[in-house]
Amino acid sequence: MKKYLLPTLTIGFLLIGFLIGNSLSNNAKAQQINWARLLAPQSKVDQLLQMMHSSYVDEIDVDSITEDMMEVLVEKLDPHSAYISKKDLELVNSELSASFSGIGVQFNIQNDTVCIVAVISGGPSEGVGLLAGDKIILVDDSVFTGKGMNNERVLHTLRGPKGTQVKLSIKRSGTPELLEYVITRGDIPIHSVDAAFIMKPQIGYIKVNKFSETTYDEFMQSLAKLKAAGAAAYIVDLRENSGGYMDQTIKMANEFLSAGQMIVYAEGRAYPRFEAKANGLGRFKDVSLVVLINEFSASASEIFAGAMQDNDRATIIGRRSFGKGLVQQQIPFSDGSAVRLTVARYYTPSGRCIQKPYTLGDQDDYEKDLLERFEHGEFYSADSIHYQDTTRYFTTGGRIVYGGGGILPDIFVGRDTTLYTPFYNKCVNLAYTYQFAFSYTNKHRTELKKYKDAESLERYLLKHRVLDDFLRYADSKGVNAHDSTLYLYSPLSFDEQVRKSTPLLNRLLCAYIVRDILDDNAFYAIFERDDEIVLRALEELEGR
Numbered sequence: 001m002k003k004y005l006l007p008t009l010t011i012g013f014l015l016i017g018f019l020i021g022n023s024l025s026n027n028a029k030a031q032q033i034n035w036a037r038l039l040a041p042q043s044k045v046d047q048l049l050q051m052m053h054s055s056y057v058d059e060i061d062v063d064s065i066t067e068d069m070m071e072v073l074v075e076k077l078d079p080h081s082a083y084i085s086k087k088d089l090e091l092v093n094s095e096l097s098a099s100f101s102g103i104g105v106q107f108n109i110q111n112d113t114v115c116i117v118a119v120i121s122g123g124p125s126e127g128v129g130l131l132a133g134d135k136i137i138l139v140d141d142s143v144f145t146g147k148g149m150n151n152e153r154v155l156h157t158l159r160g161p162k163g164t165q166v167k168l169s170i171k172r173s174g175t176p177e178l179l180e181y182v183i184t185r186g187d188i189p190i191h192s193v194d195a196a197f198i199m200k201p202q203i204g205y206i207k208v209n210k211f212s213e214t215t216y217d218e219f220m221q222s223l224a225k226l227k228a229a230g231a232a233a234y235i236v237d238l239r240e241n242s243g244g245y246m247d248q249t250i251k252m253a254n255e256f257l258s259a260g261q262m263i264v265y266a267e268g269r270a271y272p273r274f275e276a277k278a279n280g281l282g283r284f285k286d287v288s289l290v291v292l293i294n295e296f297s298a299s300a301s302e303i304f305a306g307a308m309q310d311n312d313r314a315t316i317i318g319r320r321s322f323g324k325g326l327v328q329q330q331i332p333f334s335d336g337s338a339v340r341l342t343v344a345r346y347y348t349p350s351g352r353c354i355q356k357p358y359t360l361g362d363q364d365d366y367e368k369d370l371l372e373r374f375e376h377g378e379f380y381s382a383d384s385i386h387y388q389d390t391t392r393y394f395t396t397g398g399r400i401v402y403g404g405g406g407i408l409p410d411i412f413v414g415r416d417t418t419l420y421t422p423f424y425n426k427c428v429n430l431a432y433t434y435q436f437a438f439s440y441t442n443k444h445r446t447e448l449k450k451y452k453d454a455e456s457l458e459r460y461l462l463k464h465r466v467l468d469d470f471l472r473y474a475d476s477k478g479v480n481a482h483d484s485t486l487y488l489y490s491p492l493s494f495d496e497q498v499r500k501s502t503p504l505l506n507r508l509l510c511a512y513i514v515r516d517i518l519d520d521n522a523f524y525a526i527f528e529r530d531d532e533i534v535l536r537a538l539e540e541l542e543g544r
Contacts, residue, residue: 045069070339076361078342080326086336101162104188105130107154110435113137113145114154117438117516124186130170132516133442137178138169160185173442190214192244195524196222199534203541204231207524211244211300216251223255223284233288233541235534236304239318243299246327246346253307255282256289256314261349261396263307266327268344288544289314290537293407295370295379298322305407306348312397315540316409318533320378320385323356323369323406350393352403382412411540413533422486423494424501426479433505436473437512440466448513454522458510466509467502503530 053062067085074083084092104123105116114136119126136144139157158166164185169178192208192215199205204226208215226234246264253263259280267273291305291314302321308314327344345353358366377384385408393401402408427433441448451457474480481494490497498505507526515523528534 045073067337070337074339074341075363078326078360079358079363079366080324080328080340081342082328082340084330084338084340089336089338100159100188100190101185102159102188103166103168103183103185105158107136108434108438109149109151109154110438112147112149114149115438115442120188123188124183125181128181128183130168130181130183131172133173133445134179135171136168137171138167140167141169162186173445191218193218193222195521196226197521197525198226198229198231199235199525199528200538200542202230202232203235203538204229204233205235205237205524205528205534207237208241210241211246211248213245213248215244215248219252220255233290233544234284235290235292235537235541236314237292237528237534238297238301238305239292239294239533240296241298241301242296242322243301243324246300246303249300249304250276253304254278255284256287256308257282257311258285261311264303264346264348266344266346268327268342271327271344274344288541290540291316292533292537293318293321293409294533295319295322295373295406297407298324302354302407303346303348306352306354309401309407309410310349310352310393310395312395312399315411315537316407317411317537317540318409318413319415320373320408321354321406323354323404325353325355348393348403348407350395350401352393352401354403354406356405380414380417382414411536413536416532419501419504421492421497421501422488422490423474423479423497424504426483426486427474427505428508430477430479432474432477432479433470433508434512436470437509438516439473440469440509441513441516445517448517451517454514454518454525457514457517457522458526461510461513462506466513467506470505470509471498 049062049066052060052065070083074081102124104120104125106118106120107114108117109115116125116130116132116134116136118132119130138144144157160166162185166183166185168181168183170181172179190212192210192212194207194209196204196206204223206219206222206226208219223234250263257263257278259278261278263276263278265273265275289308291308293301293305293316297305297318298321302324305316305321309316325346326342327346328340329343330338330340332338345355347353356366356369373379376386378386387402387405387408391403393403395401448457448460451460479486483494486494486497492500507530511523511527514526
């Protein structure tokens with residue numbers, strides 16, 4: 001269901017789900033719960049484990065049993081509380097950190113081989129001369145290809161403490177022998193702003209993929225760059241943004257609101273009410289603003305969108321957001337593991353709790369919610385939206401809004417399936433479009449690097465009929481006129497499917513190739529150019 005956009009992983013970074021920061025802001029630290037006091041009494045579970053350890057007839061691995069028990073206990077709670085084992089904690093924490101230690105490349109696994117998609121500027125790999133298109137064959141003289149290759153293995157192998165070294169043997173196109181590089185691992189920054197560019201005269205576009213430790217600083221740098229380039233209105237794209245640290249979204253929202261306006265508040269049974277209000281020092285209080293959301297916008301994304309909507313500060317465009325309105329705190333255990341425990345609910349300025357309904361311990365139904373929304377037609381029609389909470393809430397301007405299940409946009413834009421066909425869907429879902437783009441780029445890299453902007457490179461690709469090359473690639477993968485799966489749900493012939501999806505395929509192929517040669521700004525400039533939600537946002541801003 002989710003768009004297949006950028007299927008690459010940065011070494012040491014792997015997204016594992018919806019996360020909430022450990023605090024709302026520095027001012028909320030006084031409200032942290034005294035876990036040491038609460039954990040002091042020995043529970044029945046502790047007593048049972050001690051009995052098993054000291055008296056059970058056979059010798060057992062109590063630590064292993066404890067790990068299993070912790071997971072089972074937490075699963076009895078809400079869907080967003082989670083137990084994190086010691087071995088997973090470092091990786092989970094790195095998701096929202098400002099940096100990690102690694103070699104500094106983005107990679108993709110093709111045909112059981114790790115292929116370098118991009119070398120991070122200023123990172124260790126760039127310093128020794130690794131290039132996009134290189135294939136990793138050996139790591140520390142051991143074979144690093146084959147059917148067992150997966151993202152987890154690559155991350156585990158190439159990440160490591162800062163200052164440690166790893167030896168790579170590289171296969172480079174046009175070079176018969178393997179090239180050897182010894183790379184000293186170093187700090188690699190993690191960026192949460194994917195793109196920031198002028199989309200139309202005086203209209204800037206910013207895409208934020210998560211709310212990490214550095215999101216506010218990155219966001220402000222992007223705003224400053226766009227303002228200097230002449231932007232007077234902004235599109236903030238939070239689609240597919242699953243959330244992160246609340247203090248970052250609070251600081252972002254503060255830039256657009258006047259003194260005293262509420263941004264968010266939170267409270268729970270043992271968590272005293274905390275309110276975050278704008279301090280009036282924001283530098284963009286008067287600019288025109290549109291915020292884009294969809295069904296994968298969650299948590300901190302919903303806080304930002306809700307604050308803008310309830311204060312009548314921005315127009316929200318897209319589809320109903322995910323509906324995650326719970327606050328977690330991460331509590332460490334002495335063995336290096338941790339639990340992320342829900343301690344409060346957060347509310348938008350009008351009083352809405354946007355958390356969708358859930359039953360304690362029943363994660364299956366909760367996880368099926370998006371599928372049910374899809375099957376009910378909600379992704380295509382606003383009339384299909386069903387709210388559990390029919391209470392009316394009011395924005396500062398008196399508009400009616402609803403809670404209890406995500407942020408409903410001011411302007412609904414359903415999914416456009418006009419150009420979608422089984423052929424397009426299969427090629428995208430199996431990543432053939434991305435794999436072809438990488439292969440094509442690697443084969444023609446010297447020629448493609450002559451083009452310094454997205455527009456001229458796209459013209460070159462279309463002139464050289466890149467789609468024809470892709471159709472031959474798809475045919476080699478068995479996706480052709482003889483593929484019976486293409487006709488299960490469509491009366492269209494193979495040629496008709498290709499013709500119908502040609503605009504989508506050309507846009508996606510060009511965007512991927514342009515990204516490999518240039519950057520993410522170039523990718524989004526092409527990929528979002530004809531997007532229905534973006535076009536509606538431009539229409540809204542141009543009409544003001």
